[in-house]
Amino acid sequence: MNIKKIMHVENLTHFYGNQIGCKGINFDLYKGEILGIVGESGSGKSTLLKCLSGEISPSAGKINISLDQGGVKDFLSLPEQEKRQLMRSMWGIVHQNPRDGLNLRISAGGNIAERLLNVSEKNYSFLRNTGKYWMEKTEMDSDRIDEFPLSFSGGMQQRLQISKILSSNPQIVFMDEPTGGLDVSVQAKILDTIKSIVRDINVTMIIVTHDLAVVRFLTDKLLVMKDGIVVETGLTDRVLDDPQHSYTQLLTSSILQV
């Protein structure tokens, strides 16, 4: 079976002044794959995510992306317009804080509609039905479609953010600590939701987290980062069950056994 490579990262490096953000990162991302990036605070995982999603432009390196239409492109040299267009429809970021990804002044349905309107659907009932469909898919009450995000709980806001991003049927979804700041039971429910959806719609994802439970539950492949470099990489279960690098060993043994 020939699985399509949709992202190729080579020697990706970013410096903040003299400070290393991330250095010499290489990996390939295949369609339908879920890649986890773990590491402690300050290990460069957020910097890496920002480089990949075009939020900052890295000091050096190469990112080749292969789009559904248009073949392989050099992501870093794309004009701003195309990057924004990508982010608004074919790619999506789920922020740790749902308030960064949602427009709080418009209703839940409006938030999802905004995403769909970027790919220019100018039909009200289509927007309405798709909004409801995705709210139900992420296990929200679709009767609350006209309520404002602030009237939702933190967990519900996160679900709304996820349904907003997924509604445009994106090619790659970047998640930055999607369950950070939520209590354990809500975390578990959201992870369940994410897992059932990704298997369903075969979306490709890059998840940045410091929570090993999240990566074990969701991801296929893993990059372990420390001090800006990747210290270990491989299949998630292999890395977690048989860690080779001393830092990974420390990380896996630091899980609280209750």
Add this chain to the structure above:
Amino acid sequence: MKTGFNFAYLDEATKRMIRRKILKAVCIPGYQCPFGGREMPLAYGWGTGGMQVTASIIGKQDILKVIDQGADDTTNAVSIKNFFKRVCNIMTTDRTTEASLIQTRHRIPETTLNKDQIIVYQVPQPEPLRKLEPKEKETRKLHAYKEYALMHVKLYEEISQFGSVIKTWAYPVETNNRYITDPTPIPKFDNPKMNNMEALQLFGAGREKRIYAIPPYTKVKSLDFDDHPFEIQTWDECCSICGSTKSYLDEIIINNEGKKNFICSDTDFCKSNLEKNK
């Protein structure tokens, strides 16, 4: 008559600068051109932008008409008309058909404008996306990249809350299939008149220092959804003076019991209609 001012108040260099901006605006229909707005001898919000545009294109042969909410005899209209009479020594008129230059606030005359006329709108807020995106840097990008989802989200929100779009004035339009444009606070009743208009439409915003334009015969489309098409206001009543059923009507409370009357907002149209029917 000696006025002590240059013809049309502004100095020649300023008028040249504004004309240059107008030419640019005409070339890029709906695009907001920044210009070096001058102080005018009246407060921002009273039509300083429209007056600067008028001042820079007015000539000695021009016949000027100024309307405010459709009426020729309201304070703003009368003051601006007197101002240009004094600094240009030109003819003014109330008749839409006689005017070569019309400056307007909040209405487009009911009488169809022709190719020899120019209509100048006074613009309070040239940026249609401003209330949706407060950053100027961002709204410029949204225009440049034609990312107009926000505008439709606003319409979506109104339909989901009220069952239909409730915006009745300053209803956003798309000019020449490209830029989303603020038609100024005209009622949406007037939006269809902007489409393919024979006259040149110029817009001046004094406080925001922007000029934009819609050239003659340009497509102007009011935004809507496929399944919620754009509609204009309608009334069950007719004008209580001239009896017109086709014009935009103002509702007027005429006594303490709250008795209502409807009359044409366009005073010139009302008068001519009355004369015609006599």
